Amino acid sequence: MIVGHKKQWDYLKRSFKEQQLAHAYLFCGENQIGKKTLAIEFVKLLNCQDINKPCGKCKNCIDISKGNFFDFLLVRSGEESTNFEGMFSYNSALSDLKSGEVLSDKKEIGIDQARKVIDFLSKRSYFNGYKAVIIDNADKLTVEAQNCLLKTLEEPKGNTVLILVTSQQERLLTTIFSRCQTIKFFANKEIRKLLDNSEKNKKEKEILDELLKVLNGTLAEKFAYTKNLKEDGVNTKEIFEILQKYFRQLLLQNTNSDNAQKYSTEKLIKIIKIIDRLIYELSTTNASSKLALEVLFLEL
Ligand SMILES: [Zn+2]
Structure with a gap:
């Protein structure tokens, strides 16, 4: 076509x-x-x-x-x-x-x-x-x-x-x-959309791959990751959204990730709710996104 x-x-x-x-x-x-x-x-x-x-x-x-x-x-x-x-x-x-x-x-x-x-x-x-x-x-x-x-x-x-x-x-x-x-x-518009999507997906995958490494690391490694995030640099909101998407997929069991066995259904629902709340807080208050990510990492 x-x-x-x-x-x-x-x-x-x-x-x-x-x-x-x-x-x-x-x-x-x-x-x-x-x-x-x-x-x-x-x-x-x-x-x-x-x-x-x-x-x-x-x-x-x-x-x-x-x-x-x-x-x-x-x-x-x-x-x-x-x-x-x-x-x-x-x-x-x-x-x-x-x-x-x-x-x-x-x-x-x-x-x-x-x-x-x-x-x-x-x-x-x-x-x-x-x-x-x-x-x-x-x-x-x-x-x-x-x-x-x-x-x-x-x-x-x-x-x-x-x-x-x-x-x-x-x-x-x-x-x-x-x-x-x-x-x-x-x-044209149709092609641009295809290009943009593939670039966006590629970027999202890179961020997620890095996050998954961090998630499976030690607490010190998790904190090192948040510490290295620039408050106004990589869009922290984007990180939350990528994680949320990932955990939703785990919940629906339509991903082959190694983490599929790691979390119970209850735990996954809890995590998704926490991310929901953090995204909301970040968009409505002056809460520190680094701190928010640390809070989340403690739960994972
Ligand atoms: Zn022919």
Whole structure:
């Protein structure tokens, strides 16, 4: 499912339908908002066998998803983790080249990789469709590699599409820039919400992990933890809320925490009530949040 980017997607679909495709696109916009996902959908659109393109179900669509489609190559730098299932599967049609292969084990994408891209695009389409290359994090292309790609951009052959995906388009040569059709991506509300939630969850988990260590420690360690909290620093209220959420989950027994056996139901209810009261006191009085946390730690 594609979240957001309807305008960009509609534009690409229309260009394809009207046979107005560019040979090279630059997908730019901040990280993790779905540029590469859309680029892969685009490759499916170009090669789908169904009337309703991209169907996501035909052999071509599935093979593209798996990174095992002879006319598709995904290039990225070695630092990138593999987000796509099967992206490393061997592509027998490409002799020494694998579809979706990490073409560089370095932080940058160099001239050897650029040459492979050119070679790939210069060969006939295996399925008589579109040959497509996605270069993810194209800003990692060295200047030499970018210059090498320019030739392909200047003299594109047949049904080929090169998609450069980047969050740092300023790192690309202006000559590259001017030969690509730029499609800008924005984090819209839906995507922003997903991003914010994952960041918030990550932060909460870090705080909770630390708290659980403290909870299982000695009294001295507990006090050391509260002592090191800055009164106006880490939001103490947030700590209480995280603990409250955690103990509620323990009460509902829907967590696999080691502490699940440690507290009786009565004890858990008591703890949750104490946290409730402390949160209330902190928000209505000038009570010290450090002291409040110490009170709570004594109960745990
Ligand atoms: Zn399809």
